[in-house]
Structures are given as C-alpha cells and as structure tokens.
Amino acid sequence: MSQKKQLKLGAFLPGSGHHVAAWRHPNAQADGGLNFQHYKQLAQTAERGKFDMLFLADGLAVWDRGQGREAFSRSGQFSVHFEPLTLLSALSVVTEHIGLVATASTTYDEPFHLARKFASLDYLSGGRAGWNVVTSSAEAAAKNFSREEHLEHSLRYERAREFLEVASKLWDSWQDDAFLHDKESGIYFDPDKLHVPNHKGKYFSVRGPLNVARPIQGYPVIVQAGSSEAGQDLAAQTAEAIFTAQQTLAEAQAFYSSVKGRLSKYGRSPEHLKIMPGVFPVIGRTEEEAKQKYQELQDFIHPSVGLGLLSGLVGGHDLSKYPLDGPLPDLPDTNAGKSRLQLITDLARRENLTIRQLYLWIAGARGHRTILGTPEQIADQLEDWFINDGADGFNIMPPWLPGGLDEFVDLVIPELQRRGLFRTEYEGRTLRENLGLPRPVNQFTKVASSELAGALR
Amino acid sequence: MSQKKQLKLGAFLPGSGHHVAAWRHPNAQADGGLNFQHYKQLAQTAERGKFDMLFLADGLAVWDRGQGREAFSRSGQFSVHFEPLTLLSALSVVTEHIGLVATASTTYDEPFHLARKFASLDYLSGGRAGWNVVTSSAEAAAKNFSREEHLEHSLRYERAREFLEVASKLWDSWQDDAFLHDKESGIYFDPDKLHVPNHKGKYFSVRGPLNVARPIQGYPVIVQAGSSEAGQDLAAQTAEAIFTAQQTLAEAQAFYSSVKGRLSKYGRSPEHLKIMPGVFPVIGRTEEEAKQKYQELQDFIHPSVGLGLLSGLVGGHDLSKYPLDGPLPDLPDTNAGKSRLQLITDLARRENLTIRQLYLWIAGARGHRTILGTPEQIADQLEDWFINDGADGFNIMPPWLPGGLDEFVDLVIPELQRRGLFRTEYEGRTLRENLGLPRPVNQFTKVASSELAGALR
Numbered sequence: 042m043s044q045k046k047q048l049k050l051g052a053f054l055p056g057s058g059h060h061v062a063a064w065r066h067p068n069a070q071a072d073g074g075l076n077f078q079h080y081k082q083l084a085q086t087a088e089r090g091k092f093d094m095l096f097l098a099d100g101l102a103v104w105d106r107g108q109g110r111e112a113f114s115r116s117g118q119f120s121v122h123f124e125p126l127t128l129l130s131a132l133s134v135v136t137e138h139i140g141l142v143a144t145a146s147t148t149y150d151e152p153f154h155l156a157r158k159f160a161s162l163d164y165l166s167g168g169r170a171g172w173n174v175v176t177s178s179a180e181a182a183a184k185n186f187s188r189e190e191h192l193e194h195s196l197r198y199e200r201a202r203e204f205l206e207v208a209s210k211l212w213d214s215w216q217d218d219a220f221l222h223d224k225e226s227g228i229y230f231d232p233d234k235l236h237v238p239n240h241k242g243k244y245f246s247v248r249g250p251l252n253v254a255r256p257i258q259g260y261p262v263i264v265q266a267g268s269s270e271a272g273q274d275l276a277a278q279t280a281e282a283i284f285t286a287q288q289t290l291a292e293a294q295a296f297y298s299s300v301k302g303r304l305s306k307y308g309r310s311p312e313h314l315k316i317m318p319g320v321f322p323v324i325g326r327t328e329e330e331a332k333q334k335y336q337e338l339q340d341f342i343h344p345s346v347g348l349g350l351l352s353g354l355v356g357g358h359d360l361s362k363y364p365l366d367g368p369l370p371d372l373p374d375t376n377a378g379k380s381r382l383q384l385i386t387d388l389a390r391r392e393n394l395t396i397r398q399l400y401l402w403i404a405g406a407r408g409h410r411t412i413l414g415t416p417e418q419i420a421d422q423l424e425d426w427f428i429n430d431g432a433d434g435f436n437i438m439p440p441w442l443p444g445g446l447d448e449f450v451d452l453v454i455p456e457l458q459r460r461g462l463f464r465t466e467y468e469g470r471t472l473r474e475n476l477g478l479p480r481p482v483n484q485f486t487k488v489a490s491s492e493l494a495g496a497l498r
Numbered sequence: 499m500s501q502k503k504q505l506k507l508g509a510f511l512p513g514s515g516h517h518v519a520a521w522r523h524p525n526a527q528a529d530g531g532l533n534f535q536h537y538k539q540l541a542q543t544a545e546r547g548k549f550d551m552l553f554l555a556d557g558l559a560v561w562d563r564g565q566g567r568e569a570f571s572r573s574g575q576f577s578v579h580f581e582p583l584t585l586l587s588a589l590s591v592v593t594e595h596i597g598l599v600a601t602a603s604t605t606y607d608e609p610f611h612l613a614r615k616f617a618s619l620d621y622l623s624g625g626r627a628g629w630n631v632v633t634s635s636a637e638a639a640a641k642n643f644s645r646e647e648h649l650e651h652s653l654r655y656e657r658a659r660e661f662l663e664v665a666s667k668l669w670d671s672w673q674d675d676a677f678l679h680d681k682e683s684g685i686y687f688d689p690d691k692l693h694v695p696n697h698k699g700k701y702f703s704v705r706g707p708l709n710v711a712r713p714i715q716g717y718p719v720i721v722q723a724g725s726s727e728a729g730q731d732l733a734a735q736t737a738e739a740i741f742t743a744q745q746t747l748a749e750a751q752a753f754y755s756s757v758k759g760r761l762s763k764y765g766r767s768p769e770h771l772k773i774m775p776g777v778f779p780v781i782g783r784t785e786e787e788a789k790q791k792y793q794e795l796q797d798f799i800h801p802s803v804g805l806g807l808l809s810g811l812v813g814g815h816d817l818s819k820y821p822l823d824g825p826l827p828d829l830p831d832t833n834a835g836k837s838r839l840q841l842i843t844d845l846a847r848r849e850n851l852t853i854r855q856l857y858l859w860i861a862g863a864r865g866h867r868t869i870l871g872t873p874e875q876i877a878d879q880l881e882d883w884f885i886n887d888g889a890d891g892f893n894i895m896p897p898w899l900p901g902g903l904d905e906f907v908d909l910v911i912p913e914l915q916r917r918g919l920f921r922t923e924y925e926g927r928t929l930r931e932n933l934g935l936p937r938p939v940n941q942f943t944k945v946a947s948s949e950l951a952g953a954l955r
C-alpha cells in the first residue's frame with residue numbers, strides 16, 4: 042500500500058446537527074433543514090476548514106419510525122429538509138473548492154435522471170460533485186413510490202450494481218473532446234466522439250446518449266455507505282469513498298482490511314477507495330467541559346424520542362414492550378439494513394447496556410463513534426485510527442449546528458494541520474483531485490486507447 | 499373579466515438562443531447550455547428587466563430527431579445542457595426577485611420526487627419556484643427509461659392529472675404553521691397539523707407525507723404548454739400560466755377564449771390563468787436593420803439542419819424524400835405532440851410555402867411568432883395582442899444569447915414601461931405575488947376553514 046500522507050475529511054451536515062435533540066440546543070438552528078442562509082454559512086465554514094467534502098444524507102420518506110405520535114412530534118428535526126441535489130446546486134455558487142456529495146437511492150430512481158443530475162451538478166460546481174449511492178433501507182419509501190413492498194436486500198444491491206453500470210455508460214456517452222463549437226464550419230460536435238450506450242439488462246433498458254456532456258470529473262466521485270457483505274462488495278467494485286460506522290479501532294481495522302482486500306479482484310488499487318468512518322466529536326477546553334457539553338445535549342432527549350430512535354435503528358422493532366431498564370432482547374433481521382442491527386446488538390452486549398442506556402449512548406452519533414475531549418485528544422484519536430489502518434479519513438458529524446462545525450474548524454483542524462495530518466490548502470480544482478483519485482477513462486475509448494498504445498510500442 | 503393592467507413576461511432561455519443556428523452567431527455563447535457564468539448573467543439581465551420569470555424547457559433525450567448524422571452534428575446546440583432543477587437552484591442564489599420555472603415531465607418521473615424538488619426550490623428561492631408540467635412528446639424519452647413505447651397521448655394526460663393531484667396532496671402534507679420549533683417544551687411540530695395524504699389511484703399509490711414543509715407559495719406556480727384539447731382541459735383545471743404557440747391574433751384570440759372559457763367549469767376565475775404566447779423578437783434600430791439581423795441568422799442554417807428540424811417538428815416524418823422546393827405533403831398524426839403538426843401544416847398551407855421556405859420560416863421561432871422591427875414596432879405588436887384578448891403576457895424567446903436578451907431588456911422593456919404596460923418594480927416577494935395569483939388554501943384544512951366560517955356567521 043502506498044504511503045498515506047494526509048487524512049481526508051467530510052463534513053456531514055444535517056440541518057440542526059446529528060444529536061437527536063440537537064435542535065433544542067440554545068444556539069442550534071432549529072429550522073436548519075430548510076434554511077438556505079444557514080447552509081450557506083455551514084458550507085463556507087467547512088470550506089474555510091479545507092474539508093474535502095460536504096456530505097448530505099437523504100431519505101425518501103419522513104423520518105417516522107412508528108415511534109408514536111409524541112416521539113414523532115418531538116424528533117421532527119429530521120422530518121423536513123432540502124432535497125440534496127437542489128441544495129448542493131445552490132451551495133455550488135457560494136463555494137469554490139469543497140466537494141458536494143449528495144445521497145441518492147438507486148431503488149426508487151432511474152439511471153437517466155440521476156446520471157444527468159449529477160453530471161449537471163458537476164458542471165455547476167466546476168468538478169466537485171459526488172454521489173453517495175444508497176439502496177434505501179426504509180420500508181416507508183416503498184409506500185411513497187407506488188410499491189407495496191420494499192425490494193429485498195440482495196436484489197437492491199443487484200439493481201444498484203446495474204444502475205451504476207448504466208450511469209457510467211451515460212456519463213461516457215460523449216468523449217471529453219466531443220464538442221467543437223466550431224462556428225466557422227458549423228460543426229457543433231464530432232459525431233465520431235458520440236457513443237450511444239444502448240444498455241439492455243435485467244433491470245434497465247437505456248438507450249442514451251446522456252443530454253449532458255461528459256462530467257468534468259469524468260464521473261462524479263462515487264461514495265457508498267453499505268457495510269454488509271453485499272455492500273462491501275459493491276463498494277470494492279464501484280466506490281471511491283466509503284462512509285461507515287465503526288465503534289472500535291479493532292472493528293475499524295477489520296472493516297478496513299476486509300474492504301481493501303476486495304479491491305484487487307476488480308483490478309483496483311487500495312488507495313483509490315477512501316475509507317471514512319463517521320465521528321461525532323464533542324469538543325471542550327478540558328475533557329470535563331466536553332463531557333458537560335455532551336450531558337447538556339443528552340438532557341434534552343425526551344424518553345419517547347430515545348426509545349423511538351432506537352426502535353428505528355434496530356429495524357423497526359417496537360421496544361416499548363420491553364423494560365426500559367432491562368437488556369436489549371435478541372431481535373430478528375428485517376428487510377431493512379442488516380449491518381446496523383448487528384452493530385447495535387454488539388454494542389449493547391459489549392457494554393452491557395440497558396435499553397435506556399443504549400438509547401442514550403446511541404442518541405448522539407446514532408451508531409457512529411463518539412469522541413469527547415480537547416482538540417488534542419480528538420486529534421490523537423483520529424491520528425490513531427489513521428496511522429493504524431483503521432481509516433483513510435473521517436466523516437465529521439457535528440453534534441449540533443452551526444456551533445459544532447465552527448468548533449471543529451477553529452480548534453481541531455488547526456491541530457491536525459500542525460501535525461501535518463491535514464492540508465492547509467486545497468491541492469486541486471476538483472473533488473477527485475483533492476481526494477487523490479484518478480479520473481476515469483471513457484469506457485468507449487479504452488479499446489482504441491490500448492490499440493493505440495500497442496501501435497506505439 | 500377584471501381589467502388587465504399590465505402584461506406578464508417570461509424569459510425563455512435555452513443556452514445559445516432559440517434560433518436553430520444561434521450558436522454560430524459571432525457573439526453567441528456556443529457552449530451556453532453548460533456554462534453557469536453565462537446563465538448567471540442571463541438571469542441577472544432578466545431580473546434587471548423585471549421579467550416575471552425565467553423559463554427553462556426540457557427533454558429527456560438528446561435532441562436527435564433522426565435527422566441524420568450531419569444535421570445532428572450541426573444542430574448540437576440543443577443536445578447537451580444543464581438539468582433545469584439543478585440550474586435553477588444555483589440561479590436562485592444569484593437572483594432575488596425573478597421566478598424560476600423548470601420544465602419536468604409527469605410521464606417519466608414520480609410525484610414524490612418532483613413534488614419534493616419543487617418544494618425544495620421554493621425554499622431555496624424564497625417562494626419563486628414554478629413547474630412547467632409536460633407529458634413529454636418525444637418517443638426517444640421512453641427508450642431512456644426502460645420502456646418500449648411512449649405512453650399514448652390521452653393516457654399521458656390522464657397520468658399527468660393524477661400526478662398533479664398527488665403532488666398537491668404532498669405539498670399540503672404539513673399546514674403552513676405546523677412547525678413550532680419550541681426549544682423549551684421540546685415539541686418540534688404540532689401533530690394535528692400533519693396530514694398524511696395516503697393517495698391511492700389508477701397510476702399512483704403514495705402514502706406521504708412529504709419530507710419538505712409546505713412550500714412558501716403553498717404550491718409552486720403551475721405552468722403548462724399543451725395546446726391540444728386534452729392539454730387545454732388539464733390547463734383549465736390545474737395551470738396558472740400557459741405557454742403557447744400562436745401565429746396570428748385571430749388564432750391567439752380563439753385559443754385565449756377557448757381556454758378561459760373552460761375555467762368556470764372548475765370554479766376558477768379567468769384572471770388566475772395567464773396565457774402567454776411565445777414571441778421571437780428580432781430588434782433593430784430600423785425595421786430594415788431587424789430584417790438584416792434576421793437574415794444573418796438564417797444564413798447560418800445548413801440545409802441538413804433545416805430539414806432535420808422540420809422533420810422533428812412534424813412528428814418525426816422523414817421529409818428528405820420530398821422535393822425541397824415542393825409543398826409539404828399531408829402527414830398523418832403520430833403519438834408525439836398533435837397540436838404542433840397541425841400548427842405547422844396550417845402555416846404551410848396559409849402562406850403557400852415550400853418545404854425549404856417552411857424550414858427557413860420555422861427555424862427561428864420553431865412554430866412561435868416572429869416579430870421583426872424596432873422596439874416601438876415590437877411593443878405595438880405585443881400591446882395589440884394584450885389589449886385585444888390574445889394574451890395576458892408573453893414568453894420572450896431571444897434569437898441568440900446573451901445579446902438577444904440584452905437588447906430586449908435595454909430597448910423593448912423601457913418602451914413597454916413608458917406605455918404603462920409593464921412594471922418598473924416587482925410588486926411582491928414571490929412569483930405568485932408578481933403574477934397576481936392567489937396562494938392555494940391547504941386542501942386538508944378547507945373543511946375546517948369553512949366550518950369555522952360557518953360558526954362565525
């Protein structure tokens with residue numbers, strides 16, 4: 042593996058922050074999900090901090106996990122928010138360097154639509170678009186798209202793989218230099234440099250070509266978040282960054298080597314897939330202050346919210362019928378995300394937590410790694426995972442916004458920079474360049490290129 | 499009908515302009531379709547001119563009408579361009595007043611996706627979103643969405659009607675004042691003000707609610723462009739502005755009264771649907787100069803392009819087998835747009851045009867009304883249609899961009915303002931307010947409101 046020099050950072054920014062009660066923080070933007078001025082400020086702060094990318098999650102249904110009317114009305118901060126592609130398009134205008142990564146689902150959309158929108162965002166942003174490819178784990182989404190049932194887990198991944206294949210063909214419809222714009226001769230494009238994909242597969246028949254030129258980055262940067270076997274495999278084949286939830290260095294290392302080990306099967310180099318666990322940092326001048334700040338947020342959690350949150354994360358099982366101060370029962374898999382149920386069950390067993398303790402533990406980072414401490418302590422922990430092959434970087438999940446991001450940028454980033462672990466200036470113009478990823482070769486010209494190489498040899 | 503005071507104006511802005519050879523104009527932005535700085539300039543120019551809205555057309559396939567390789571490569575200015583919703587989201591940041599109207603098709607998308615994206619744009623823009631609802635007339639789109647055949651014309655309209663019904667229910671999921679953001683009590687929204695649509699119909703089953711709050715405008719402004727019987731009927735039921743192609747005042751008046759006459763059937767007032775024919779203005783200091791400028795553009799048209807364009811507009815019939823200098827033959831309907839074939843056939847018969855003359859006639863405005871003249875002459879013609887019930891306003895289609903828009907804003911708008919026919923300042927904050935359209939009442943509160951009204955009487 043080539044030497045890793047500097048870590049990569051994403052800023053994962055839900056409207057009011059990641060903590061389930063974030064919006065109640067006195068300085069949190071309670072209506073942040075639909076407040077553009079707020080997001081403009083966040084994006085510019087993240088860019089000031091030289092973050093590689095701004096990351097937006099997404100879901101295709103209101104965050105109603107059957108947690109009951111009261112819990113629902115109290116945890117509504119996740120219920121309404123901007124649609125990511127429209128928001129990032131707007132943010133592209135008020136930023137210059139930071140990557141813009143939107144989550145979009147392959148289960149409820151069409152390759153032509155998504156390939157096109159991400160290509161359009163790539164042009165709007167001058168080559169800063171990224172796509173977090175998800176297959177949707179919520180059953181509720183199916184009911185918003187005229188389907189009775191959510192597609193079964195393995196079929197979702199099969200569909201996702203073909204979806205990405207079609208998208209890549211669409212992005213390759215036009216060669217990079219297809220457009221001549223030659224006013225004199227009147228030739229707008231060179232027809233030899235147009236390739237009609239004509240894809241026919243199990244899930245999709247898409248003729249193409251795409252009605253956007255080849256993206257500035259070739260393809261937008263492909264991000265994934267699935268940690269199941271199927272998810273890891275799809276990532277090894279197609280992803281360039283993985284956002285993942287890991288609680289301990291040992292788990293992180295196991296995941297890291299499992300995913301990196303799959304890359305050679307697809308002829309890919311390990312450094313072309315960046316593994317970025319989520320981190321939920323609570324920053325204080327002292328460790329004690331950090332703990333106090335965390336406790337302040339925890340105190341905002343109403344019990345109905347905590348229980349509702351936990352039920353949602355374990356696949357919709359109703360936990361209210363079990364004693365709050367008893368252990369988490371064994372729960373069967375559902376057709377929702379598998380890896381998260383396993384992660385949470387492992388956590389409860391390892392730390393010997395009651396249901397109440399578990400929801401309080403999870404409420405903040407919702408399954409991600411929580412770090413409480415001084416900027417130095419946080420930098421220590423990030424460095425530890427980074428140099429010990431647990432991570433190539435991190436997706437930073439501020440507890441509340443905007444303050445949690447301000448603190449990270451003002452206090453932790455400078456510490457990482459002092460240690461030489463993080464950039465002080467952007468290296469390139471595009472997200473791909475900043476992440477150190479190769480620009481993909483057009484698949485329709487590969488044959489011709491290798492023939493040419495042969496002829497030149 | 500209430501007195502009409504001032505006309506409404508849309509700026510219809512394809513990348514390089516409307517003329518089929520616009521991109522070859524020496525000062526045209528040949529790569530305009532994917533050039534954000536260009537669009538930023540256009541949007542700000544249109545806003546300086548106090549246009550009601552910026553209008554973007556759209557198609558779900560590359561503009562390849564089977565016109566042959568040469569014509570295709572010469573008319574590529576329409577082949578690649580930004581996706582409208584992403585572009586308008588970006589433009590929302592660099593404008594303050596102008597409405598932002600994106601075309602999107604109900605035939606190849608899902609109500610949840612589109613309702614959501616337009617709601618998101620409405621929040622990004624502070625209440626300036628509009629949706630030009632189309633059913634897609636291109637067979638080519640079907641092949642990009644895994645369908646063998648394009649949905650038949652009447653079924654497309656049936657689907658569109660239900661699509662809009664679902665979208666309106668989704669927009670009404672949350673009452674305007676549903677979100678309390680009450681940090682003290684911890685209640686984020688009032689659950690009594692959430693209404694789950696639970697729509698079940700012929701084409702769609704959509705549970706909802708939408709994961710965006712009720713749009714600032716209630717609903718985005720609904721625009722339509724269909725002129726067929728089915729199109730007029732759908733417009734009378736649901737549209738608030740119609741973009742239409744009319745060549746003569748008599749035709750425009752017939753269309754105007756036909757559409758306005760349908761409104762009472764749906765309990766709507768005639769002034770709540772603005773009829774806006776397209777106008778392709780070529781502006782000169784003298785009439786002679788305008789004619790010269792038009793001829794310059796016409797001279798850029800390669801015969802293969804003209805013929806290809808015409809073939810596309812008459813539903814894909816191959817016209818190359820007929821003599822170029824002979825008459826247009828009688829052509830049968832296809833499953834593409836009906837109204838345009840009729841329009842073009844009527845034009846050819848009325849003006850006794852050969853195929854070549856016809857494509858030259860049509861190349862500029864592609865079926866829309868061409869006006870050549872001085873700013874005063876153009877204002878005369880707009881005023882004539884406006885005061886004689888042929889139009890409530892116009893969708894201005896600059897021959898080439900950016901210059902064609904600059905000239906209209908600098909020369910024609912001041913003339914319209916001098917005559918009291920056009921605003922000198924925006925009247926309201928939202929597109930709906932500037933167009934003089936009512937803000938829709940939430941359908942889920944109508945009963946309650948009328949009960950309340952009854953109780954107060």
